[in-house]
Amino acid sequence: QLKLASPLLFGAGIVVLWTINSLIRTQTPPYISYLKPESVLKDLTFFEYLPGQLSRYYRETLVWYWGVFKWLGVILPLNLIRLIKVIMVLSGLGLLLSLIQKKPLLKKSTTLLLIIISVIFIGLLTWYDYDTTRKSGFGHGIQARYFFPTIGAHLILLYTGLLTLIPQKHRAKFSKILTLSMITLHTFSLWVLANAYYSTQSLS
Numbered sequence: 658q659l660k661l662a663s664p665l666l667f668g669a670g671i672v673v674l675w676t677i678n679s680l681i682r683t684q685t686p687p688y689i690s691y692l693k694p695e696s697v698l699k700d701l702t703f704f705e706y707l708p709g710q711l712s713r714y715y716r717e718t719l720v721w722y723w724g725v726f727k728w729l730g731v732i733l734p735l736n737l738i739r740l741i742k743v744i745m746v747l748s749g750l751g752l753l754l755s756l757i758q759k760k761p762l763l764k765k766s767t768t769l770l771l772i773i774i775s776v777i778f779i780g781l782l783t784w785y786d787y788d789t790t791r792k793s794g795f796g797h798g799i800q801a802r803y804f805f806p807t808i809g810a811h812l813i814l815l816y817t818g819l820l821t822l823i824p825q826k827h828r829a830k831f832s833k834i835l836t837l838s839m840i841t842l843h844t845f846s847l848w849v850l851a852n853a854y855y856s857t858q859s860l861s
Contacts, residue, residue: 697794706787706796713798721801724846731853733846748818755821762828763817771810778807 723741724733732738755761755768782799790796804811816835823831 698791699794701787701791703784703787706790707783710783710786710796710799713796718799718801722804723801723842724849725801726850727853731849733849737845744819745815747822748815751818751821752814755817758821762821763813768814768817771814775807775810775814778804 719742720732720738721729723738725731752768752772755763756765761768782803786796786799819835820828820832
């Protein structure tokens, strides 16, 4: 996998190093687009912007990622979102464990590749939002749909991390439970979506 992805990783590495160097020297990404003179945030540095955006990732983007409807007006129940966050933390711990195991569920090179691709993509989205914030003077936030190109990598990592925490003899059964849980979540999300636009009382 790494041989096939080496050109991508090499090019991404150059972009990341070039960007980090520019941030250290000027606190501005080298490919920042033009600014409107009237923007009240035209002097905002990346390191001033970043703490607030990291908070928004947790409070806003993560919630939208799992389901937001009616033009940001309807989300999944907060208790369900909290449960999903706990599951994500457990999956993250499982991924860390998989990286130190002698025989991980997924090849370490594949796991690292998926993590690197996801991190680079999130970084590019963050810089895009920073650019937009400086130009317009207002942060529009990062929509969940922006992550669509990497959703496959995210689900593989989530699935791998959770299964790593499960004993070998129970993994097949847990895999089926996890699949049914995702189907149930999708079905419930459709119900929330339908209820946001139509009366579903006759269906209940």
